[in-house]
Amino acid sequence: MWRLAALALQCPPHRNPPAAVTELIPLIDAIDAVLPQTQCTKCGYQGCRPYAEAIAAGDAINKCPPGGQAGIAKLAQLLDRPAIPLDTSHGEEPTELKVAFIREAECIGCTKCIQACPVDAILGAAKLMHTVISDICTGCDLCVAPCPVDCIDMVPAADQQPSATAVQQKADLSRERFNRRNTRLQQQADARAARKQARIEFHEQTENASSEARNAAVLAALAAVREKAAQQSVDEQRVKLEKTLAAAEERFARAEAKVREAEQRQPEQLSVLLARREDMRFKVEETRKKLAALDTPAPAASTDAARSAVERMLAARSRKTDRQRLDEALATLDNKLAALQQQLASADGEEAIFLQEDIERLQRKREQLLAE
Ligand code: SF4
Ligand code: SF4
Ligand code: SF4
Secondary structure (H helix, E strand, O other), rough: HHHHHHHHHHOOOOOOOHHHHHHHOOOOOHHHHHHOOHHHOOOOOOOHHHHHHHOOOOOOOOOOOOOOHHHHHHHHHHHHHOOOOOOOOHOOOOOEEEEEEEEEHHHOOOOOOHHOOOOOEEEEOOOOOOOOOOOOOOOOOOOOOOOOEEEEEEEEEEEEEEOHHHHHHHHHHHHHHHHHHHHHHHHHHHHHHHHHHHHHHHHHHHHHHHHHHHHHHHHHHHHHHHHHHHHHHHHHHHHHHHHHHHHHHHHHHHEEEHHHHHHHHHHHHHHHHHHHHHHHHHHHHHHHHHHHHOOOOOHHHHHHHHHHHHHHHHHHHHOOHHHHHHEEEHHHHHHHHHHHHHHHOOHHHHHHHHHHHHHHHHHHHHHHHHHO
């Protein structure tokens, strides 16, 4: 009995109780029907129904001041228990019926009384004057304490001697309004909890999604930049090396032809021309090696270092203006030209011819740069 009643206590009035509790409901209903439905909580429970459930579970029947001694007598008869005196630690039995009255001129419209009223007997809205519907007010006085400006008085009800029928009708009305209010508050609490849970889940999902998406985007961008820089670097190097190789092969072919010619006509110049041809051969072979190395993947360990070096180089290059790059290229060419012209001044024979070719090539390149 105690255990089943305890289960019943945990079950809000608008929810379906567990099957084992249903057999207690007729008893609880019968007790609740005897209680005055003032919903004042003076018994120590959150209204008359919870106290009825506690009584069904074995609690004392003398804790309801509004019901008074007459109420205790009815409960004692219903439950076949002795009619004990009212436990005045819960309050004295009222000597007159009271209702709440709001001094409307002083009301600041804070709505605290509305939130406290167990039977929705107060009308009003935020920042507007409030008033009590005295026919519905049970006189529980739960609205008095929360009022911050102390503008609620408990005043004698207009009808101090209501008929038994009127008392019963008001009790039924109070029970119905109390249950309806509790159902509404529970639904609001459920809705708030559901919204909060949905917000938490949405937040967690978007947090995870955005964090993953952010990481993926950063990694993809980094990989794309590295890939592009590496590819640009390889392409640029290949174009340069192919040009260098073509020039070196052409010069090697010319050096080779001059060697053949000198073998027959100018043997005294053969040693210089042979050295020149070997230089050109070396240049061709070195350039071919560099080109072959471009197509060989770098070892994994050095790939990142190479990429960072390329990125640094590209970053440094991007910081220079086109004009700066042109000036630097012209200065380099001018230095090389000056050095070649210095060598030409003391050169003769084939060496002078080759130096003159180099000078003309650099001068063409210089004009080309200026034209661009
Ligand atoms: S009238 Fe007040 S004291 Fe009596 S049972 Fe209802 S809530 Fe409890
Ligand atoms: S108006 Fe005040 S006294 Fe009347 S039922 Fe509501 S809370 Fe109780
Ligand atoms: S608690 Fe007092 S001030 Fe606030 S709305 Fe109610 S009567 Fe007005």
